[in-house]
Amino acid sequence: MEIIGSDKLNKLGSYAFAEVDKLVANLKIEGITPIDFGVGDPTSPTPEFIRNAVKEAVDIHANTGYPSYIGQIEYRQEIVNWMKKRFGIDLNPNTEICSTLGSKETVFNFPQAFINTDDIVILPNPGYPPMKNGAIFASGIPYFVSLKEEDGFLLNYNKIPNDIAEKAKIVWINYPNSPTGTIADLEYYQGLISWAEKYNIIIASDEGCYIDIYFDKKPHSILEITKKGIITFYSLSKRNNMTGYRVGWVAGDERIIEKLKKLKTNIDSGTPNFIQAGAIKALQDESHAEKMRKEYKEKRDIMIDAFKQTGMPECKSEATFYLWLKAPNSMNGVEFAKELLSKELAIVVTPGAWISDVDENNFNPGENYVRFALVPSLPEVKTAAEKIKNFYSKK
Ligand SMILES: Cc1ncc(COP(=O)(O)O)c(C=O)c1O
Numbered sequence: 001m002e003i004i005g006s007d008k009l010n011k012l013g014s015y016a017f018a019e020v021d022k023l024v025a026n027l028k029i030e031g032i033t034p035i036d037f038g039v040g041d042p043t044s045p046t047p048e049f050i051r052n053a054v055k056e057a058v059d060i061h062a063n064t065g066y067p068s069y070i071g072q073i074e075y076r077q078e079i080v081n082w083m084k085k086r087f088g089i090d091l092n093p094n095t096e097i098c099s100t101l102g103s104k105e106t107v108f109n110f111p112q113a114f115i116n117t118d119d120i121v122i123l124p125n126p127g128y129p130p131m132k133n134g135a136i137f138a139s140g141i142p143y144f145v146s147l148k149e150e151d152g153f154l155l156n157y158n159k160i161p162n163d164i165a166e167k168a169k170i171v172w173i174n175y176p177n178s179p180t181g182t183i184a185d186l187e188y189y190q191g192l193i194s195w196a197e198k199y200n201i202i203i204a205s206d207e208g209c210y211i212d213i214y215f216d217k218k219p220h221s222i223l224e225i226t227k228k229g230i231i232t233f234y235s236l237s238k239r240n241n242m243t244g245y246r247v248g249w250v251a252g253d254e255r256i257i258e259k260l261k262k263l264k265t266n267i268d269s270g271t272p273n274f275i276q277a278g279a280i281k282a283l284q285d286e287s288h289a290e291k292m293r294k295e296y297k298e299k300r301d302i303m304i305d306a307f308k309q310t311g312m313p314e315c316k317s318e319a320t321f322y323l324w325l326k327a328p329n330s331m332n333g334v335e336f337a338k339e340l341l342s343k344e345l346a347i348v349v350t351p352g353a354w355i356s357d358v359d360e361n362n363f364n365p366g367e368n369y370v371r372f373a374l375v376p377s378l379p380e381v382k383t384a385a386e387k388i389k390n391f392y393s394k395k
Helices: 007-011 018-029 048-060 073-087 103-113 129-137 162-167 186-199 254-264 273-284 287-309 333-340 378-393
Strands: 097-100 120-125 141-146 168-173 202-208 230-235 248-252 322-326 369-373
Touching: 007 129, 048 273, 073 097, 073 248, 073 273, 097 103, 097 254, 103 129, 103 168, 103 202, 103 230, 103 248, 103 254, 120 129, 120 162, 129 141, 162 168, 162 186, 168 186, 186 202, 230 254, 248 254, 287 322, 287 378, 333 369
Parallel strands: 120 141, 120 168, 168 202, 202 230
Antiparallel strands: 097 248, 230 248, 322 369
């Protein structure tokens, strides 16, 4: 019997980190442990008070049963309280919120509720891969809008041709942006909303993954302007160091949420109740998020200072824990990433081209960039910065 993957499965890119994994493995054979800025998975533990809340809730929910598909009302109500406190938005916990298993699965599955064959899904490029792959699995056609420095890394909807916009059903945006660290202001959101309304395009705003990891300005939610035609995706993975818990939510236009709920009841069976109990506690506390923000800021400032001192291209990051750095000395991103993996430096980063696509103008906006995820410990970040300063000041 031959085992043949589907055409859609075959369209998925191969694992982008395989080549770096090989170089890392070689360094390890030589007894060198690299400092890993590659994958955006925080290395610090989930705060103790959250873990304790989950432990207690395991006993409270001894008779588990399937959890609610949309989340317990206590969890949804806590989300409503948090959104009100954070953005001043009023939301109905029954109609305008739905719990999710973190953002990834919902981002991937979402287009299936709205896309018919060959409908266009507009995507930021570079972008979070499930946005593109979810569009493909929904039989849609991805249309990439490259995020360029000249546009402040904002998705420039004005550059999207009319005929594309007319066939588009969804536009994905992601601010605070991974990997560029850009924040969108309300003026940008207002412009995007007017544009999307004109073409009847749903705005899917993956804004909640890094919304609380910011440095100077507090990021807004697009929902502060309107809920009409908009769905936002939120996750506790990064805000609360809860990547392993798989918990988040969506909020926005009740007509969109209703259709997503219908889809989700056919896909998953809800976030476990004891995880929701941990999520409630996580949302009630701001101090741990504040502490985390300070730590990321310190790491960001140390790295940006090292880049400045060695004459690297300017690198700004207003939010998230990513630094999107243009490769120096006429190297492309892959060459720079390989140089950083040399024995003297032993620093792992992600080449930009691996997390971005070639757009319709045959341009890959990540080609000359690398992404640093500020997830190593503070002492490791300090060591990496010193190594960069020593290595590149000699060049
Ligand atoms: C831009 C963006 N959105 C969403 C997610 C999903 O996170 P999770 O599925 O852990 O909630 C990630 C994770 O890295 C991300 O970078």
